[in-house]
Amino acid sequence: MSVDRSLSPLFSPASLAHVGASERGTYPAEIFQNLLEWKGRLYPVHPSRSEIFSVPAYPSVSALPEVPELALVTVARQRVIPVVEECIACGVKAVVIISAGFAEADDYGRSLQRRLKELSSRIRIIGPNCAGLADVKNSFFMTRLFAKPRRGGVSFVSSSGALMMALFGSFAGRGIGLRYLASLGNQVDVCMEEVMDYYLDDPETTVLTAFIEGVGSGDSFVRLLQKAGRKRIPLVAVKSGRSELGSRIAATHTASLASSGRVFEAVFRQYGAILVDSPAQMLDVALLADTIGPPAGGRIGVISQSGGAASLTADLFSRYDCFSLPPIPESLELRLRRIEGIPDYARLLNPLDARGDAMRGEKIASLITAMGEGGSWDLLMLLFAKNPNREVEVQTVRGILAVRKQMKLPIVVVWIGEGDGGPDASQAFSMLKDSGIPLFHDPQPAVTALAALLRWSQMHKDRENCA
Amino acid sequence: MSVDRSLSPLFSPASLAHVGASERGTYPAEIFQNLLEWKGRLYPVHPSRSEIFSVPAYPSVSALPEVPELALVTVARQRVIPVVEECIACGVKAVVIISAGFAEADDYGRSLQRRLKELSSRIRIIGPNCAGLADVKNSFFMTRLFAKPRRGGVSFVSSSGALMMALFGSFAGRGIGLRYLASLGNQVDVCMEEVMDYYLDDPETTVLTAFIEGVGSGDSFVRLLQKAGRKRIPLVAVKSGRSELGSRIAATHTASLASSGRVFEAVFRQYGAILVDSPAQMLDVALLADTIGPPAGGRIGVISQSGGAASLTADLFSRYDCFSLPPIPESLELRLRRIEGIPDYARLLNPLDARGDAMRGEKIASLITAMGEGGSWDLLMLLFAKNPNREVEVQTVRGILAVRKQMKLPIVVVWIGEGDGGPDASQAFSMLKDSGIPLFHDPQPAVTALAALLRWSQMHKDRENCA
Numbered sequence: 001m002s003v004d005r006s007l008s009p010l011f012s013p014a015s016l017a018h019v020g021a022s023e024r025g026t027y028p029a030e031i032f033q034n035l036l037e038w039k040g041r042l043y044p045v046h047p048s049r050s051e052i053f054s055v056p057a058y059p060s061v062s063a064l065p066e067v068p069e070l071a072l073v074t075v076a077r078q079r080v081i082p083v084v085e086e087c088i089a090c091g092v093k094a095v096v097i098i099s100a101g102f103a104e105a106d107d108y109g110r111s112l113q114r115r116l117k118e119l120s121s122r123i124r125i126i127g128p129n130c131a132g133l134a135d136v137k138n139s140f141f142m143t144r145l146f147a148k149p150r151r152g153g154v155s156f157v158s159s160s161g162a163l164m165m166a167l168f169g170s171f172a173g174r175g176i177g178l179r180y181l182a183s184l185g186n187q188v189d190v191c192m193e194e195v196m197d198y199y200l201d202d203p204e205t206t207v208l209t210a211f212i213e214g215v216g217s218g219d220s221f222v223r224l225l226q227k228a229g230r231k232r233i234p235l236v237a238v239k240s241g242r243s244e245l246g247s248r249i250a251a252t253h254t255a256s257l258a259s260s261g262r263v264f265e266a267v268f269r270q271y272g273a274i275l276v277d278s279p280a281q282m283l284d285v286a287l288l289a290d291t292i293g294p295p296a297g298g299r300i301g302v303i304s305q306s307g308g309a310a311s312l313t314a315d316l317f318s319r320y321d322c323f324s325l326p327p328i329p330e331s332l333e334l335r336l337r338r339i340e341g342i343p344d345y346a347r348l349l350n351p352l353d354a355r356g357d358a359m360r361g362e363k364i365a366s367l368i369t370a371m372g373e374g375g376s377w378d379l380l381m382l383l384f385a386k387n388p389n390r391e392v393e394v395q396t397v398r399g400i401l402a403v404r405k406q407m408k409l410p411i412v413v414v415w416i417g418e419g420d421g422g423p424d425a426s427q428a429f430s431m432l433k434d435s436g437i438p439l440f441h442d443p444q445p446a447v448t449a450l451a452a453l454l455r456w457s458q459m460h461k462d463r464e465n466c467a
Numbered sequence: 468m469s470v471d472r473s474l475s476p477l478f479s480p481a482s483l484a485h486v487g488a489s490e491r492g493t494y495p496a497e498i499f500q501n502l503l504e505w506k507g508r509l510y511p512v513h514p515s516r517s518e519i520f521s522v523p524a525y526p527s528v529s530a531l532p533e534v535p536e537l538a539l540v541t542v543a544r545q546r547v548i549p550v551v552e553e554c555i556a557c558g559v560k561a562v563v564i565i566s567a568g569f570a571e572a573d574d575y576g577r578s579l580q581r582r583l584k585e586l587s588s589r590i591r592i593i594g595p596n597c598a599g600l601a602d603v604k605n606s607f608f609m610t611r612l613f614a615k616p617r618r619g620g621v622s623f624v625s626s627s628g629a630l631m632m633a634l635f636g637s638f639a640g641r642g643i644g645l646r647y648l649a650s651l652g653n654q655v656d657v658c659m660e661e662v663m664d665y666y667l668d669d670p671e672t673t674v675l676t677a678f679i680e681g682v683g684s685g686d687s688f689v690r691l692l693q694k695a696g697r698k699r700i701p702l703v704a705v706k707s708g709r710s711e712l713g714s715r716i717a718a719t720h721t722a723s724l725a726s727s728g729r730v731f732e733a734v735f736r737q738y739g740a741i742l743v744d745s746p747a748q749m750l751d752v753a754l755l756a757d758t759i760g761p762p763a764g765g766r767i768g769v770i771s772q773s774g775g776a777a778s779l780t781a782d783l784f785s786r787y788d789c790f791s792l793p794p795i796p797e798s799l800e801l802r803l804r805r806i807e808g809i810p811d812y813a814r815l816l817n818p819l820d821a822r823g824d825a826m827r828g829e830k831i832a833s834l835i836t837a838m839g840e841g842g843s844w845d846l847l848m849l850l851f852a853k854n855p856n857r858e859v860e861v862q863t864v865r866g867i868l869a870v871r872k873q874m875k876l877p878i879v880v881v882w883i884g885e886g887d888g889g890p891d892a893s894q895a896f897s898m899l900k901d902s903g904i905p906l907f908h909d910p911q912p913a914v915t916a917l918a919a920l921l922r923w924s925q926m927h928k929d930r931e932n933c934a
Contacts, residue, residue, distance in 0.1 A: 104774075106811070146853050146884060160775020166852035166884025170908075173885055211775055240778040243785030245792060249778035249818055261782070277783065278911035279883060307571075308627020308678055311707040311716035315728070316744065318710030325712060344573070351716055385633035386613050416746060417613060417633025418640055441637075444745035 007190065007198045009093035010126055011135050011180060013070035015041040016142070017061050017092070019083050020074035020099075021052045027098055027144065028074045031132060034141040043068060060086065067091045072132070072142055077101035080128065081115050088122045096142060097127035103186050104129055113188055120189035130185030131161025136178040137204065143183070152177010153206030154290050155199040157192060159184060159213035159240070167279060174283050175433025176290050179205050191216035193224045196235070200227055207289040209282055210237040218267075225271035234294065234456050235273040236285045239264050272459040274452050284440070284449035291438040292379070292410035294457035295450065298323040301377035301409075302351035303367060305359045306385045309416055309443065310351035313383060316447040322454050323447075325350045332374030339366050350375075351383070359384065360392055364399040372409050379410050379450070383443065386417030393428035401435055412450065414440045474657065474665045476560035477593055478602050478647060480537035482508040483609070484528050484559070486550050487541035487566075488519045494565055494611065495541045498599060501608040510535060527553065534558045539599070539609055544568035547595065548582050555589045563609060564594035570653050571596055580655055587656035597652030598628025603645040604671065610650070619644010620673030621757050622666040624659060626651060626680035626707075634746060641750050642900025643757050646672050658683035660691045663702070667694055674756040676749055677704040685734075692738035701761065701923050702740040703752045706731050739926040741919050751907070751916035758905045759846070759877035761924035762917065765790040768844035768876075769818035770834060772826045773852045776883055776910065777818035780850060783914040789921050790914075792817045799841030806833050817842075818850070826851065827859055831866035839876050846877050846917070850910065853884030860895035868902055879917065881907045 021044035022028035044052035102113040132143030147169035158164040161183035199205045215221045228235045241247035242261025268275040304310035317323040341358030418441040440446035488511035489495035511519035570580040599610030614636035625631035628650035666672045682688045695702045708714035709728025735742040771777035784790040808825030885908040899906045907913035
């Protein structure tokens with residue numbers, strides 16, 4: 001009997017059985033409740049209850065009124081194999097197994113996982129020992145949900161379930177819009193490359209992000225990197241287990257064989273994928289790729305409210321050959337001098353030290369328009385220092401938003417001096433995030449992430465020109 | 468006539484005249500209002516008003532009922548010289564000049580600054596073109612206040628006024644306690660090294676932080692670094708103007724001659740001061756230095772809620788020769804296995820992948836105590852992934868706080884998955900910050916800052932041994 005190997009039933013099922021759904025227990029109850037938001041046909045399977053959170057429940061998969069496309073399994077490990085066998089017998093196309101205690105655990109778990117491996121020729125399996133997945137666009141949250149995600153074009157696949165769930169909050173906090181998320185656990189069947197490949201085929205995925213402990217095979221991973229390059233979709237990944245100790249930890253974690261760090265680094269470099277050192281760095285690059293996309297070039301125009309931030313940021317850009325900060329043309333200087341708030345005596349360089357007065361409301365709108373139209377930049381960076389007056393910050397953001405629509409240039413905002421995160425503190429920041437303007441709170445990660453994305457862009461542009 | 472060159476009248480005056488105090492205008496009004504919290508004798512000087520914010524005002528410095536120790540000047544630049552001359556005539560010991568438009572501006576400004584320079588032989592001057600200063604312990608906020616600061620041992624001096632003010636929010640947000648802050652503007656008299664020297668003589672300053680555009684003289688700066696080393700006070704600095712463009716920007720900003728980046732880097736290395744690339748990195752190191760102090764050694768014990776975070780963090784530590792992650796001793800393994808929530812089958816390595824259940828409330832207290840007592844570590848790092856249940860996070864922090872008092876080991880917390888910063892999201896984080904436990908949201912900056920501080924510690928320990 002052949003089996004449909006497509007991952008569609010996993011990410012976009014029409015119907016779902018949740019075997020192990022319950023009104024108690026962290027995973028069983030929380031995930032089931034999250035699934036209530038989804039528009040598909042949802043069937044809780046429970047040995048004795050007639051309903052779970054008011055949804056009619058059934059004693060087994062075979063007792064359901066239809067064959068579900070997908071089954072989610074959150075039962076104890078010793079009950080997993082019979083459930084999967086029943087799913088196969090009924091014609092269920094795929095299962096996601098959240099239950100843990102398999103090859104990452106002990107001899108009994110390894111024997112269970114060997115049996116799952118055999119069964120995977122007849123059904124697609126994500127897991128075991130994973131934290132589920134999500135199709136954010138369709139509110140299909142088959143996982144615990146640590147923060148409300150935004151919809152967007154960034155897809156994420158993770159070897160680590162805890163990290164995937166934790167990063168819901170980070171993605172949301174950075175204003176990054178998500179398309180798909182998946183955690184793969186022990187990868188008894190569906191592996192990292194296959195999910196990435198599925199994401200690459202999704203027309204709405206614009207950025208691919210990953211936390212990788214190990215991959216199935218070097219060949220398939222290289223083919224995947226090539227495909228991402230052809231599709232001009234940046235792949236931004238954290239790879240753990242690059243050190244000897246890290247790889248031993250990874251082995252106990254998801255029982256994956258972590259490939260050597262140096263090999264990974266070489267492969268990423270060769271195929272123009274972006275390897276970063278930590279989740280925060282991954283988010284930095286993903287944020288830029290999601291909001292402004294890969295920059296067309298490295299000519300940066302900088303407008304700064306603080307001379308100190310301006311000189312520091314010039315230093316940071318100067319470390320990269322790919323960037324240049326061209327001088328302000330004379331015609332632009334004349335135009336800038338007519339803007340109220342620019343001190344008469346200020347020397348107009350790039351970075352433009354515009355002082356505080358010219359950086360809010362209508363004035364910053366004029367400033368951005370003048371800079372945008374009057375110079376040859378590929379990108380404008382705006383540097384602010386936090387103001388104690390929240391209303392001034394909101395006026396500043398309104399000024400930015402008023403002109404950015406007619407601007408062709410991408411804008412990156414660095415706002416130094418993040419406060420204590422109280423609700424009123426973040427209104428200006430929320431406005432930026434909601435408008436798809438990338439926001440950083442320190443120039444160093446902004447410049448570093450821009451450099452990574454620009455190198456990606458240049459590498460794939462060169463390839464295009466050669467083709 | 469000789470003049471008392473001490474900086475005490477600047478940072479700890481008994482009495483202060485604010486020349487230019489007003490109920491309107493950003494600097495004049497905001498700073499005056501901030502000064503109302505201070506316990507010293509405060510005299511607004513205003514040409515016509517009889518009171519400012521209900522405080523009796525005087526038409527001139529000479530009309531005051533006493534000679535103030537310090538004068539704060541926020542009048543227009545053309546009125547600054549007469550005010551300073553009057554202060555000298557009255558016997559005022561020092562002035563802080565916030566007014567701008569001097570050497571950073573035009574020919575007229577340069578001539579004004581030359582005159583100030585002459586006057587500085589008869590009175591101490593901070594500025595012009597600065598943003599003031601603060602003695603946090605005594606609520607002496609002679610600056611705009613962008614966020615309520617915590618009291619503590621970190622002193623900060625900045626070439627940039629905007630950065631100093633913006634960083635109030637960052638220091639507070641990171642839970643860093645402050646002692647003194649000062650912004651120096653054009654440094655016509657009091658320079659960077661002199662303020663740093665004043666901080667080093669302050670018994671309550673434990674960490675010295677600085678944003679440096681340029682210094683007065685190489686010799687005095689080297690003497691300062693030597694003194695910081697002798698006093699075992701870490702100096703953590705951002706130096707702007709390290710690149711050619713950055714130094715041109717710095718020149719227009721505070722008219723300071725930015726020294727060459729490479730010279731600075733060499734001097735910092737030689738004298739064991741910590742040079743970082745951005746304000747955020749400065750805060751990372753200052754946070755560790757302020758809370759746990761320089762680590763005694765590089766043997767790190769890691770407890771992680773996420774296997775993925777554990778292997779990634781092992782990678783990050785492995786990049787530095789100064790760190791080691793010693794294995795869990797057998798006796799400790801036996802003890803750990805008795806803790807509820809540690810899965811029977813988990814292999815106990817360091818980093819210890821403790822999974823979620825053993826990482827909250829009383830269980831994490833047992834775990835930390837066992838790890839702390841059972842191994843030879845210099846520091847414990849706790850890695851968490853954000854939980855959707857705020858109450859669970861609070862229980863976790865309560866568990867940490869319950870045992871850390873009897874613990875000799877310093878603890879560093881990395882909590883991945885910062886949310887949107889809503890008020891309920893941050894209760895657990897606030898508890899950590901209020902208890903002086905350093906908190907990071909990504910392992911990379913935590914490991915990088917620890918490495919910088921450990922190298923500092925080892926360098927100065929070696930010196931001690933040789934002495």
